[in-house]
Amino acid sequence: MxxxxxxxxxxxxxxxxxxxxxxxxxxxxxxxxxxxxxxxxxxxxxxxxxxxxxxxxxxxxxxxxxxxxxxxxxxxxxxxxxxxxxxxxxxxxxxxxxxxxxxxxxxxxxxxxxxxxxxxxxxxxxxxxxxxxxxxxxxxxxxxxxxxxxxxxxxxxxxxxxxxxYSARQHYRNLLIEYLSDHRDQLDSDSVRRLETNPLRILDSKNPEMQTLISGAPSLLDSxxxxxxxxxxxxxxxxxxxxxxxxxxxxxxxxxxxxxxxxxxxxxxxxxxxxxxxxxxxxxxxxxxxxxxxxxxxxxxxxxxxxxxxMEPGQEEQDTDTPRFYQVMAGAEAVKSGSLLAERLRDEMPGLKLMLHCGGGSFKSQLRKADKSGAEYALILGDEEVAKNTVQIKPLRKDSGQYEVSRDKLVDEITRLMGE
RNA sequence: GUGAGUGUAGCUCAGUCAGGUAGAGCGCCGGAUUGUGGUUCCGGUGGUCGUGGGUUCGAGCCCCAUCACUCACCCCA
Incomplete structure (x- = not known):
């Protein structure tokens, strides 16, 4: 289709x-x-x-x-x-x-x-x-x-x-038809047709052979x-x-x-x-x-x-659909806990652009997708983090290493990162 | 509505000259010791050759039709 x-x-x-x-x-x-x-x-x-x-x-x-x-x-x-x-x-x-x-x-x-x-x-x-x-x-x-x-x-x-x-235009139209009819032999086939349908458009013809005829026509502005x-x-x-x-x-x-x-x-x-x-x-x-x-x-x-x-392609707008954070989860417990976490973050930070990984896959492939998404940070949630009530934050665009944040402090930390 | 050009993998294109097993790069998926992306290496997936007919032992390639895209005419934003 x-x-x-x-x-x-x-x-x-x-x-x-x-x-x-x-x-x-x-x-x-x-x-x-x-x-x-x-x-x-x-x-x-x-x-x-x-x-x-x-x-x-x-x-x-x-x-x-x-x-x-x-x-x-x-x-x-x-x-x-x-x-x-x-x-x-x-x-x-x-x-x-x-x-x-x-x-x-x-x-x-x-x-x-x-x-x-x-x-x-x-x-x-x-x-x-x-x-x-x-x-x-x-x-x-x-x-x-x-x-x-x-x-x-x-x-x-x-x-x-x-x-x-409107009446001046009608008057001019008649003048023009009169002029063009007198030179009918010089009109191309398109213009002969337009003489009936829209004579004013003949003035706009792209045909170079018509130009001398057109320049000799009565001027609309004069009438x-x-x-x-x-x-x-x-x-x-x-x-x-x-x-x-x-x-x-x-x-x-x-x-x-x-x-x-x-x-x-x-x-x-x-x-x-x-x-x-x-x-x-x-x-x-x-x-x-x-x-x-x-x-x-x-x-x-x-x-x-x-x-x-x-329009020149604008740099700024290419980023507007790019996530800022990408959350990956390893293990069934983490998927469930992560869903709750992501929804809580959205409640508290309406401007947050967070992509929640969906569709499973290995931890490695999830991180690969986090990178491909263009996100600046990965939020990492595994069984260990669920047990400790923490989240790992991994910068994807700079060299500084990943670090662990407790869930209590997560909103503050994300707010800080978004302000950078 | 008229004319010309172009249709091959998700994308960009070879292959058409001279009919003889469907190709490359990129992308995508996976792997390179446990839960860590990018670079690299290895492997894999992927095509009714736009569609339908014809010629031929055999058609991506030749012929006809058709559809779509592109550009121009026309027209218009």
Missing amino acids: QAVRGMHDTLPGDAPGWRRLEHTVQSVLRSYCYREIRFPIIEKTELFSRSIGAGTDIVNKEMYTFQDRNGEFLTLRPEGTAGCVRALIQHGLIHSGPQKVWYQGPMFRHERPQKGRQRQFHQVGAEAFGIESPDIDAELILVCARIWNALGINDVCLELNSLGS IDDESAEHFSVLRGLLDANSVDYEINPRLVRGLDYYNRTVFEWITDRLGAQGTICAGGRYDDLVAQVGGKPTPGVGFAMGLERILEL
Whole structure:
């Protein structure tokens, strides 16, 4: 039996790196007073097709959709924003003042796996609702920058663009279609297809033969409405004031239909073809589309697997699963007495990391396992020690010899060793 | 969805050129005087050669299909 394609296991050796990543991201978000929200992994299919957009690849080809026993169409969430918005509307939170929330968890897209792309992957997202002004756009970007800094990631850069209002975007879309249709003979086959589905994405084409055609196209930034231009300008001022480096990328369009005004991506060149580790933007029409009262929104999502690839393996976290003490026991009497002892130690020292040897075996093999475990000390309990009510403490990582401690003094002695 | 590359022991890989008994290192288990790990030495365990079919007297090797992984296109976190 094998795991389903594109779905990866996280093994004990990988878990500490994941924990460091998750704890770091969460502590930054919480320091900005974003509050955690959790919502189901499965939603009605309609929620995603309405919010993400009927013309997008995600909705058309990539969703894990099935019918439950009542015949209702359900989908494993391909992204988090839709479910987050639904939950906030359903519980009346979105209309009771501004909300800043974050969430975390697995997302599912049926794509061909490759580097930085799996079918089950994990995101942390943050969203802010009810705030129209660009100070919140700036804050979300600053949150990201602080997370990279906390994780020691420095080779990412920020790309920024504004799509303008929804109607300005439609207007530009028509301009672009007109321009591209006039040069239809110069379009490659992908772009001909995209002319119907998502013409703005043609601007992002990787085909070098398309570049002169693209550079001659009308610019999105030139055609956005005045209010959006002002919004963008204030945002840039805030980023400049905070010394956040960014690059304006007028071809940056997001794949999901719900974005307007600000869009941004954090990009690295260290991950092959999937260089985006975090992306987001504004979606002022989404809440209304999903059935709530019109409420502006802005947010981002980061791909944890991709970020993990950029993190240097941390020394400290590799030790977090390593026992500090390993208790070995020789003889049936010692096993019984040792079990009681270990439980008493756990009662009195909640932070103690003690591995109790299980599974028997010779004394020699038990000590070998104590060494392999990485523990600093072996606690040794044989019939003699049981009779004398003592324990032998054997340092495994330094040259000093083993010594005997009475059980009365054991907690004190272990506390002393842990403090070293 | 399209294209290319790769699947041999728990891991890293030889063996494929030229069809002829399945290999190495590491790991794991055990031993080297009684209840003492690591280093060393000795011994042992371990493989449906991804899976299924075909060609052949004979296939890890050649052919077909299929699955998985990797990378790229596409798309996106």
